[in-house]
Amino acid sequence: MNIKSAVGAIFLALSVSAGAAQASTVNVALSSAGASFVSATSQIFSSDPACCGGFINGGLTTAQNNLLTTTPTAWLANGDTRFIFGNNDPISSLIIKLGSISDLVSFGATFSSTDRVPSLFGVATSLNGSLFTPFGVIANPNGSGGGSSLLTGAPVSALYVEYFFGPATGDNGFPNGAGVSEVFASVAAVPEPSTWAMMLLGFIGLGLMFRYRQRHAFNV
Structure with missing residues (x-):
């Protein structure tokens, strides 16, 4: 896995953890x-x-x-x-x-x-x-x-x-x-500000990861 994919995976984990916190x-x-x-x-x-x-x-x-x-x-x-x-x-x-x-x-x-x-x-x-x-x-x-x-x-x-x-x-x-x-x-439970921040970072990360994958697919 390259660096960008690793970063994308981290952002995905952040998004999932934020969702779990929201479900409490x-x-x-x-x-x-x-x-x-x-x-x-x-x-x-x-x-x-x-x-x-x-x-x-x-x-x-x-x-x-x-x-x-x-x-x-x-x-x-x-x-x-x-x-x-x-x-x-x-x-x-x-x-x-x-x-x-x-x-x-x-x-x-x-x-x-x-x-x-x-x-x-x-x-x-x-x-x-x-x-x-x-x-x-x-x-x-x-x-x-x-x-x-x-x-x-x-x-x-x-x-x-x-x-x-x-x-x-x-x-x-x-x-x-x-x-x-x-x-x-x-x-x-209403998510705390830190949880909202985690969710936002997660969505941004997912967007960047998908954008990178699309560009990579066209360049192959």
Whole structure:
């Protein structure tokens, strides 16, 4: 390979790497992005006395806020940080309002891989908080080891996201409520300036390489 071909290959690699960076995602259903807990079909201890030493750090509200952060705070004296649905809740769903209308490309949730494991993971989206459109359901989400995600295939505009988890399985399974650590939704990441520069260099390099090859072909 001559020098010009080598340079062309480098520019091609730059273009491919820039495209890969553009395809990454950024979570938006986080408290830092303005998202908030709206409601749930049930929440354990909302009517019954709390176990395990009682509430700490704001109790039930802290459990709700923990759904939107990667740094949760214990809300029970035994150190539990999960949002736990009430017992005998076969639906186990909750609604999150995003900070703004977003074009979502995936949805996800994390939870324990053994205790109060959700039996399914499903999502519905809405622009007004009253009319929700089902998106998809994954049976046995614990097959991914304590977390699950759904890819949209094409961006889905939403302001509200409803997450479904079904009855609990595993240790402390149904009729006990499922436990969820975090929920989130993701948008396609906007490339940084350096990424745009890489993409531009890649396209220029490809153009130069093709131009060189055409000239070389006519001179043969």
